[in-house]
Amino acid sequence: MLTVYGDIRSGNCLKVKWMLDRVGRDYRWVEVDIMSGGSRTPEFLAMSPAGQVPIIVLEDGRPLAQSNAILLHLAESTDVIPADAYDRARMMEWLFWEQYSHEPYVAVARFQRLYLGKTEVEGRIMQRGDAALDRLEGALTGRDWIVGEGMTLADIALVAYTRMAGDGGFDLSTRTATRAWIRRVEAALALEPYG
Template sequence: MKVYGDSISGNCLKVKWTAELLGRPFEWIETDITKGESRTSAFLAINPAGQVPTVVFDDGRTLAQSNAIMLHLAEGSALIPADAYDRARMLEWMFWEQYSHEPYVAVARFKVVYEGLPVADLEPRLIERSHAAFVRLETGLADRPYLVGDHLSLADVALVAYTRVAHEAGFDLAQYPRVKTWVTRVEEALGL
């Protein structure tokens, strides 16, 4: 399979990490979003939405959206809880990640690291919502080592992607000790 992704994107990296963790062979095709490489006619023929990550399977079928790709790759593995309720909780975290975490933490990081915006000039709502996301993670980790029970799941892979680099946008995870410990634990599990 071919994975079109940009190495600066946590959404792309979480697909890469999932494939690596599962031992799924793939070819990584670096697709620089800052240079518009996901907007070329050749790329749009693969994914009309013009977004990375995008996977092209050996049979020619394509799949986009990081969490959908992760779910497909991990089908039948220990990264997806066998218990229906725990699986739903994993999905709850993954949906929350795309709606209430990534749009704030990742955007703040992109503005600082790739657009050169000083941290002091970040929009207050980005800072406020990012901290709210870290508080939610801190609370979610109050009585467990991973987001869903005692084992690494796709929820952890999805949420560690941008949390682990939040400091690049000026966020100090020392304020969130359970999150900081969890990041280290997940990074170790992923071999990062």
Template sequence: MLTVHGDIRSGNCLKVKWLLDRLGHDYRWVETDVMAGTTRSTEFLALNPAGQVPAVVLADGRTLAQSNAILGFFGEGTPFVPTDPWDRARMYEWLFWEQYSHEPYIAVARFQRTFLGKAADEIEPRLMERGRAALERMEAALAGAD
């Protein structure tokens, strides 16, 4: 059976969970609490030496990490991964952008507010500025789109 190691509070883990649910995959979710240091345990590091979630273990024992690689793997052959090379490249462009320009700013600020209890004015101004810029980029791209 497919096993997903993930922290339900993580957007990277949620996007994997949502795709698997949407595609109707049967899987076992192993809650992996990042805040408790679970990703630094010997057992978890044997699955993913990078110590990051999500990590999936396929039925044959192979392990795959990195949320966007997991999305690509399970999305292949479904409507979620375009067959046209240009459209597929554009999809990957957004996935790469998300990890480089969304996650380090919006997700980090969310983590600091939600889980570390910081007030908005306690978060590094550059982080907030870059997060706003990322949101503006997404809004502009989505304007007029289906």
């Protein structure tokens, strides 16, 4: 059976859980408390030298890290990877953007406020997080999904921290296309609405 090592509070870990649930794959979840150093033990670092969650260990013992790489592996030959080569490349473009231009700001602000108890987050983080959320709002205006005519991995990857953006001090109230999209993705994944 596949094993997931993750912190259930993490959007990166949740999106892996959602994908596993969506494809109906059996798995064992091993909770790793990153706040108490669970991802820094010698045993964990032997599986994941970067010391990050999530990581999955396949049935044959091979580990795989990085949430979006894990999503791509789990979604192989499913309907959340577009058949059209251009749409598939656009989906990947959004996956790369999520980890480079969205998650480092939206998720980091959430982590600092919610888990470190900070009342103030560095202005640059907040500005770049707002810019990422504005870009997402623009991309979703007049569209139901980020790429193509149905939910893709881009939607799954981006909804994880976007739906939690308020925890980081970001205001989604004026981002109406984003809020409607969050509800669509939550419904498609059978998730309880966040917040």
